[in-house]
Amino acid sequence: xxxxxxxxxxxxxxxxxxxxxxxxxxxxxxxxxxxxxxxxxxxxxxxxxxxxxxxxxxxxxxxxxxxxxxxxxxxxxxxxxxxxxxxxxxxxxxxxxxxxxxxxxxxxxxxxxxxxxxxxxxxxxxxxxxxxxxxxxxxxxxxxxxxxxxxxxxxxxxxxxxxxxxxxxxxxxxxxxxxxxxxxxxxxxxxxxxxxxxxxxxxxxxxxxxxxxxxxxxxxxxxxxxxxxxxxxxxxxxxxxxxxxxxxxxxxxxxxxxxxxxxxxxxxxxxxxxxxxxxxxxxxxxxxxxxxxxxxxxxxxxxxxxxxxxxxxxxxxxxxxxxxxxxxxxxxxxxxxxxxxxxxxxxxxxxxxxxxxxxxxxxxxxxxxxxxxxxxxxxxxxxxxxxxxxxxxxxxxxxxxx
Amino acid sequence: xxxxxxxxxxxxxxxxxxxxxxxxxxxxxxxxxxxxxxxxxxxxxxxxxxxxxxxxxxxxxxxxxxxxxxxxxxxxxxxxxxxxxxxxxxxxxxxxxxxxxxxxxxxxxxxxxxxxxxxxxxxxxxxxxxxxxxxxxxxxxxxxxxxxxxxxxxxxxxxxxxxxxxxxxxxxxxxxxxxxxxxxxxxxxxxxxxxxxxxxxxxxxxxxxxxxxxxxxxxxxxxxxxxxxxxxxxxxxxxxxxxxxxxxxxxxxxxxxxxxxxxxxxxxxxxxxxxxxxxxxxxxxxxxxxxxxxxxxxxxxxxxxxxxxxxxxxxxxxxxxxxxxxxxxxxxxxx
Numbered sequence: 001x002x003x004x005x006x007x008x009x010x011x012x013x014x015x016x017x018x019x020x021x022x023x024x025x026x027x028x029x030x031x032x033x034x035x036x037x038x039x040x041x042x043x044x045x046x047x048x049x050x051x052x053x054x055x056x057x058x059x060x061x062x063x064x065x066x067x068x069x070x071x072x073x074x075x076x077x078x079x080x081x082x083x084x085x086x087x088x089x090x091x092x093x094x095x096x097x098x099x100x101x102x103x104x105x106x107x108x109x110x111x112x113x114x115x116x117x118x119x120x121x122x123x124x125x126x127x128x129x130x131x132x133x134x135x136x137x138x139x140x141x142x143x144x145x146x147x148x149x150x151x152x153x154x155x156x157x158x159x160x161x162x163x164x165x166x167x168x169x170x171x172x173x174x175x176x177x178x179x180x181x182x183x184x185x186x187x188x189x190x191x192x193x194x195x196x197x198x199x200x201x202x203x204x205x206x207x208x209x210x211x212x213x214x215x216x217x218x219x220x221x222x223x224x225x226x227x228x229x230x231x232x233x234x235x236x237x238x239x240x241x242x243x244x245x246x247x248x249x250x251x252x253x254x255x256x257x258x259x260x261x262x263x264x265x266x267x268x269x270x271x272x273x274x275x276x277x278x279x280x281x282x283x284x285x286x287x288x289x290x291x292x293x294x295x296x297x298x299x300x301x302x303x304x305x306x307x308x309x310x311x312x313x314x315x316x317x318x319x320x321x322x323x324x325x326x327x328x329x330x331x332x333x334x335x336x337x338x339x340x341x342x343x344x345x346x347x348x349x350x351x352x353x354x355x356x357x358x359x360x361x362x363x364x365x366x367x368x369x370x371x372x373x374x375x376x377x378x379x380x381x382x383x384x385x386x387x388x389x390x391x392x393x394x395x396x397x398x399x400x401x402x
Numbered sequence: 403x404x405x406x407x408x409x410x411x412x413x414x415x416x417x418x419x420x421x422x423x424x425x426x427x428x429x430x431x432x433x434x435x436x437x438x439x440x441x442x443x444x445x446x447x448x449x450x451x452x453x454x455x456x457x458x459x460x461x462x463x464x465x466x467x468x469x470x471x472x473x474x475x476x477x478x479x480x481x482x483x484x485x486x487x488x489x490x491x492x493x494x495x496x497x498x499x500x501x502x503x504x505x506x507x508x509x510x511x512x513x514x515x516x517x518x519x520x521x522x523x524x525x526x527x528x529x530x531x532x533x534x535x536x537x538x539x540x541x542x543x544x545x546x547x548x549x550x551x552x553x554x555x556x557x558x559x560x561x562x563x564x565x566x567x568x569x570x571x572x573x574x575x576x577x578x579x580x581x582x583x584x585x586x587x588x589x590x591x592x593x594x595x596x597x598x599x600x601x602x603x604x605x606x607x608x609x610x611x612x613x614x615x616x617x618x619x620x621x622x623x624x625x626x627x628x629x630x631x632x633x634x635x636x637x638x639x640x641x642x643x644x645x646x647x648x649x650x651x652x653x654x655x656x657x658x659x660x661x662x663x664x665x666x667x668x669x670x671x672x673x674x675x676x677x678x679x680x681x682x683x684x685x686x687x688x689x690x691x692x693x694x695x696x697x698x699x700x701x702x703x704x705x706x707x708x709x710x711x712x713x714x715x716x717x718x719x720x721x722x723x724x725x726x727x728x729x730x731x732x733x734x735x736x737x
Binding site for chain 2: 043
């Protein structure tokens with residue numbers, strides 16, 4: 001069984017729609033900039049890949065992850081032809097709901113569509129601003145049901161908080177719903193904004209402080225957080241009235257259960273093999289891999305070993321890239337963001353390079369890392385990795401729409 | 403697809419044969435005043451008050467966040483000392499809305515007072531919403547899909563639905579499902595600011611597995627997960643959940659009058675509610691002749707009641723296993 005990707009939307013530090021993001025990455029752009037969200041004096045890490053959209057520069061505000069999610073989902077639905085324009089301007093759910101579904105009229109027919117939102121941090125930033133600065137927080141503001149109900153009328157929102165593998169997990173869960181006949185169409189999304197607790201926590205355990213994400217480079221220092229949201233509309237293959245962007249061939253998800261923070265190469269390898277099995281492909285069918293590539297010491301060594309293990313005998317082997325040098329680590333949404341870029345590479349034949357990759361790590365010597373400029377080719381099959389805290393892995397295989 | 407309940411997993415159009423529906427085979431609670439799931443059926447607390455997190459310095463508990471400690475206690479009780487036969491094929495699904503809220507808030511306080519150098523590296527993983535699912539997997543070497551849901555008050559019933567979906571999709575043979583909400587300072591403040599006088603401090607765990615898996619390892623099915631629905635209105639959610647069931651419903655386990663209202667007894671249970679409700683259903687099948695229990699979580703009025711949750715209403719239908727019989731043994735396993 002396969003699934004069609006019929007709509008895509010994304011918001012990031014580089015651009016606010018998928019094609020513009022793909023083009024900026026192909027030009028080797030990076031969205032890294034001096035930290036704006038928090039008082040820089042309290043941190044050692046001084047940079048981030050932020051979306052600079054605060055009403056008052058330098059003053060953080062609640063609800064940004066929800067805002068981008070709404071924009072990305074609206075764009076994906078519009079791209080799929082399931083909505084006319086931008087987000088509906090519905091009032092708060094409290095006012096609208098006494099009986100029946102509120103909102104949704106402008107997005108006619110989508111109130112029954114499940115929305116699976118992958119996120120590492122949910123609206124934790126809103127909680128921080130509530131706890132310390134006294135802004136308002138309702139219990140339900142921590143997850144994304146309200147924003148999805150207000151904007152699109154759906155009451156089938158699931159907030160999937162499986163760390164930085166969350167949005168690819170959500171994709172796997174969506175394919176299951178469709179395969180089991182429980183839905184025909186699912187919106188899969190991811191969103192995260194910088195939180196002080198996560199940014200500070202990562203800062204605390206990374207020495208020396210990274211200035212940017214440098215995947216697979218000897219001079220990498222670790223992960224720098226980014227902000228963004230991404231959404232795709234997934235349908236049972238062949239049921240949509242418009243051509244699909246690409247086809248999901250299979251998604252694997254598992255857990256290392258070996259260490260809270262260090263990924264286990266055997267477990268990641270097993271997720272890759274399971275994804276191939278579900279997609280009914282062989283390693284030599286894979287043209288390109290968008291790795292997790294978070295630029296930490298452990299991650300890049302582990303992914304190099306995994307790719308060596310899976311693709312070792314294959315010549316020349318797939319092209320390998322990471323989008324995190326351009327977009328930062330966008331946490332829960334990062335896997336789906338990688339997938340959207342992979343889909344655009346299948347469509348355009350242009351695969352973005354790892355921005356700023358100069359001296360590859362020795363473990364990656366046999367990999368065809370894309371550096372210096374985009375790689376061109378007639379790509380048909382892409383593999384995407386997402387690896388999250390707690391040892392959780394998701395691997396997706398997407399193919400060119402036929 | 404309009405008209406198709408987004409929540410059922412009836413695989414073939416002619417309906418899933420009952421014997422292939424996933425079953426609940428184990429329950430474990432870590433809740434003050436409750437010894438086990440049978441106590442959920444009693445209108446007044448019978449068990450002695452105790453700290454559900456007693457033994458926090460015990461093996462595997464040191465340096466963990468409160469939500470994870472509660473969850474690990476509940477999982478140990480549900481497994482009752484037996485290891486799952488195939489940890490590589492066992493999934494973990496955790497539902498929690500406030501599990502990491504104390505770490506998030508503590509970290510911002512510490513950063514404001516001492517900069518990031520004041521943060522404890524050991525606590526860094528606790529800031530992630532999925533910390534509990536990670537610890538549960540690690541303690542029991544569970545290598546199947548590892549899902550954390552933070553979807554509001556429907557989240558606990560949603561978690562059972564997703565566990566069933568993972569089994570139906572061939573991603574796991576069994577799943578450890580946990581609902582946990584710790585009572586920490588930020589949780590207490592948030593609830594108080596929104597009209598609550600009491601709220602849960604505890605965890606519940608269910609072992610969900612394929613019936614043939616349960617048979618093969620010789621454990622007794624205690625409840626069958628028969629249907630699920632999610633809708634803006636309670637009636638619609640229940641209709642979806644009961645679509646393939648035409649016999650009388652027994653007990654309703656739902657907020658409000660007319661059934662077993664766990665929130666009246668335990669306070670707001672948030673993401674743990676649905677998991678506690680399913681544990682109550684398993685106990686009920688042992689203590690009554692009911693053939694079905696209808697669990698309902700979430701609020702169709704998104705305003706004042708319960709947690710003001712806009713995520714709609716989730717309904718889960720649990721039925722008596724074919725081989726089920728009243729009068730299961732009370733298990734007094736203490737870990």
